[in-house]
Amino acid sequence: MIKVGLIGAGKMGISHLSLLGAHPDVEVAGVSDTSKMVLDALKKYTSFPCYTDYEEMLRKAKPDAVFVAVPTRFHADMVQNAMERDAHIFAEKPLCLTVLDGQKLVEIATRKNLVNQVGYHNKFIGTFREVKRLVENGYLGDIFHFVGEAYGPVVVRQKQNNWRSNPAEGGGCLLDYASHVIDLINYVVGPITKIKGSILKSFYSKNVEDSVFSLLEVSSEVSGVLSVNWSDETYRKMSTTLTIIGSKGKIVCDANELKVHFKTTDCPQGYSKGWNVKYITDFTDNVDFYLRGEEYSAQVDYFIKAIQKKVPNNINTFQSAWHTDKVISMIKQSINN
Amino acid sequence: MERILFGDNQFFAVNHISDEKSRAQAIKFQNDVEIIKTLDYSIDAGVHTFMCTTHDRIATICDYIRSHPAKYEDYKIYPCMPYAHKYANAVTELGIVGTIKEYVPNNFMGSLFKGGVAIMSKDYLSIMELMIDAEMKMFRNIKTPVIFLQNVITDLLLGLGMTEVLVAFHKYIRKKYDTEAGFITMNMPKLLDLLEKAGVENPIICTSINKAGFRMSGGKELYETVLKTRKVRVIAMQVLAGGAIPPKDAIKYICSLPNIESILFGASSRGNINETVSLIHEFDKQYQYDILSNF
Structure with a gap:
């Protein structure tokens, strides 16, 4: 099982969370969001451990991989922070607001040999x-x-x-x-x-x-x-x-x-x-769990498989x-x- | 449920294989008169149930149906809620909380926000009930024997493991509207497992089933096994896989499967409606004959 954490349970984050929840090789280790309403709903109706502070989530849940689905402004810090804890990263698009920030993330991911993927589905x-x-x-x-x-x-x-x-x-x-x-x-x-x-x-x-x-x-x-x-x-x-x-x-x-x-x-x-x-029917493989489009399931599955070393990490790096x-x-x- | 249900994708430019066809449909059906005309073609072909999303334009169609009671005496609508794109686009623009503020009836939100978000956080199921009621308003005085939750919500909740919310939908529909609740899903085997475990017996599930295996998560064989071995009331949708399978092959496959109570299809012309309906009748007869002759 791959332990996965999610930072940001907004529109894309919730969708990723649902796909992760249904994935047979994934254990959702923690979810963090700053919206009390969203977090309370997750606490009440799901079994996922919930955190308001993403750093606490990283520290306590110790995820193998982290999905970062927060506004782009926060990507640079949060992704870097998670990579420093050796977590593989799936980040929402775009990667960063500045070219320098993005370059730094590319360097860290390469240096630490972490699986890295961005959600260009x-x-x-x-x-x-x-x-x-x-x-x-x-x-x-x-x-x-x-x-x-x-x-x-x-x-x-x-x-x-x-x-x-x-x-x-x-x-x-x-x-x-x-x-x-x-x-x-x-x-x-x-x-x-x-x-x-x-x-x-x-x-x-x-x-x-x-x-x-x-x-x-x-x-x-x-x-x-x-x-x-x-x-x-x-x-x-x-x-x-x-x-x-x-x-x-x-x-x-x-x-x-x-x-x-x-x-x-x-x-x-x-x-x-x-x-x-x-x-599209000529080119679409069935997914194990469908939400909003095969491509969303396929990209999450590809990321998990890359961590398991079943596929190369070369799409959407x-x-x-x-x-x-x-x-x-x-x-x-x-x-x- | 009737054997054949008429769907609404063609009216709202939903075409799973071509954006061009979507636009042509949007142009064709921009006038409500065209929608009504097409519904009447389906009635002429013997289809008396219309399964539709809670799109704003359906409200006008409902007005028309109410104002012609004799003509639509036996007519039934299966509402499917919510119309997802309305909310999805709103979430992109306003965020999740902003969308709830926008769409949940005003007085309720006003009073709750006065009391603080904390109060609201304890009462999500009441919010859901209010949203159901808001969506159901347009169908007053129209027969709605089954009310469905759209697949994007069903499947989102399924993945999140929010069983309680799915069951709450089921219970509320029965209690408030005295009708059946149904679920649309692209993950039929998984949903059935979850509903059964939660004590929802023999649920109504509308799901993609087609010869091409398109949008049948987990694979066609798994679906066929579930149909053969489990207790579930299935409505097959996307039977033509968006047009990828020739109608005759598509319908033959569907009619050969056990446990499919209804077939949902949509079409824009009288010719296509009549063709699909007569193909279903033809293959139903053939397979019933096969079953009888096996005894």
């Missing part, structure tokens, strides 16, 4: 994994251009009062929403190296941006567009799409559907010349999340310029 979605496979094996030929998009209905009116509306805590569309798309582009097309220009626009929020539009460059040959808006009420929930155009074909992919067009018959097995449409932090910081700078 798109990499555990079957359609996006297939896109990665197609691109990596060169089936699209030379990549010319890509478009990464995400839209959803988070802020659709002028009203807000939590940490996601506070830029100092890690709020805003860039950190909360666009980070997913940036991370996916880094993973599939290659690391973004330059920002040619950005527009961050607010529609409803007073203190943070509600949308991010950027021109990105991977290399002098490969460039793309980032278009993210969390104030689009025509979407029922967050919807992420990746379009990639190459010399041999084109991909349009979201979490449900993969559409691939090949110019010639020179294409991978299972595909043919012209349009190919495949669905601190290192890759740190690169996403760097791109976020580059986008911010591109505005100031």
Whole structure:
């Protein structure tokens, strides 16, 4: 059994906690949260040991691994603190608010040889994994251009009062929403190296941006567009799409559907010349316990298996999340310029 | 429960395999008249139960049903609560406490917050009951023989081991509404274990069951074993696995399974509704004949 502790039982934390509670190889050793209401509910109806102070939880519960699902502002200290106690870490995204903080966490995790993972769950979605496979094996030929998009209905009116509306805590569309798309582009097309220009626009929020539009460059040959808006009420929930155009074909992919067009018959097995449409059902393995989407269960399971040394710890590492932090910081700078 | 239940995913742009189809459905059903028309197609096909989320727009559909009592005399609705995205988006925007403040009836929260959060912390089940009542308001004077807890909540509580809350939902629905409580889940075998241990016998569980094994946590074989060996009233949903299985194969598989009391499906056109309903009748007849001839 892996003893796991959770810091932060908010929206993502509670969801992780439920998955951990159902995981056959996990014992939930402790949960910490500062909200009395949430903690009282957990105390009353679950068997998990609860703490208001996360350091007390680390000290007393002595978890082998810790899930950190608090506002991004607290990641640097809490993750470092837990790693100093030799705990493997699953942190929510984005990794840190500054590039320096992220670098420090990457260094500690590497030095102490701890399993480290960040919650960019798109990499555990079957359609996006297939896109990665197609691109990596060169089936699209030379990549010319890509478009990464995400839209959803988070802020659709002028009203807000939590940490996601506070830029100092890690709020805003860039950190909360666009980070997913940036991370996916880094993973599939290659690391973004330059920002040619950005527009961050607010529609409803007073203190943070509600949308991010950027021109990105991977290399002098490969460039793309980032278009993210969390104030689009025509979407029922967050919807992420990746379009990639190459010399041999084109991909349009979201979490449900993969559409691939090949110019010639020179294409991978299972595909043919012209349009190919495949669905998430073709790429999804069953999970042992389902909550909100297979990808959430799969990423938690992958982390646990990495601790058990059943899989390599090479998806969503601190290192890759740190690169996403760097791109976020580059986008911010591109505005100031 | 009736053998065939009509679902509402198509009305609210829920499509498990295509965002494009979702948008097309959102456009098609943006007018409530289209929803009512489609419900009437299902009634024409002999389906008299509508299983739907407590989406705001259902309130208007309920108004229409109430104002046409003769036409909908035998019509039943199975409400499924809560409409999760309403709350999920609110939690992202307002946080957990903020969401409760927003959605729990005003007077209650006002008086409780005056008394301090500590008082409230002792009475979560009352909050749940108030939220159920708030969600049920739109269905007044409509027959709701089964009231369901949505899978995102059922499964969240299941993973957390909050058995007491699941049982409290079950008890409250029976006590207050004098109807059956049902649970939607993507983890049917685990949920059944937990409910049975807590003394909930022969529960109504609505869950993904399809030939492709899609969203059948723990695997298709495990589900088939549970259906063969356990006491549970199952409603099969996602029988077409979002469209991944051809309708004929999909329905044939479902009708061949034991212990499935009802089949839930949704469709946007009269043609598709009629096709699915007649396929269910066709294979039901075939398998009943097989069973009888085995005696």
